[in-house]
């Protein structure tokens with residue numbers, strides 16, 4: 081198996097509902113996002129996927145979150161914009177754009193600080 085990773089980031093505000101602690105109050109994070117793609121076969125250029133294609137797909141999703149109040153974005157009006165749910169949202173959205181019979185998104189990690197992150201992955 082080959083695995084590629086790209087790293088990007090965005091800044092946004094959030095507030096966790098039904099949570100008692102610091103994160104129930106409005107605050108912001110600079111999330112660092114890692115996107116992993118896996119596959120067994122390389123293309124005729126010897127690549128799993130062009131990094132540019134992966135970055136472009138990822139940036140499209142990130143733009144929907146960057147500098148926003150996440151609780152007001154449609155995907156987070158019902159569920160909390162926790163790092164766990166942010167990782168899953170990005171995973172699902174990039175998967176829709178990039179998965180094919182050769183490659184699939186395998187893991188998305190959302191770092192909300194230098195020492196705390198949440199990962200969404202498949203089985």
Ligand SMILES: [Zn+2]
Pocket residue numbers: 094103107108109192
């Ligand atoms: Zn927070």
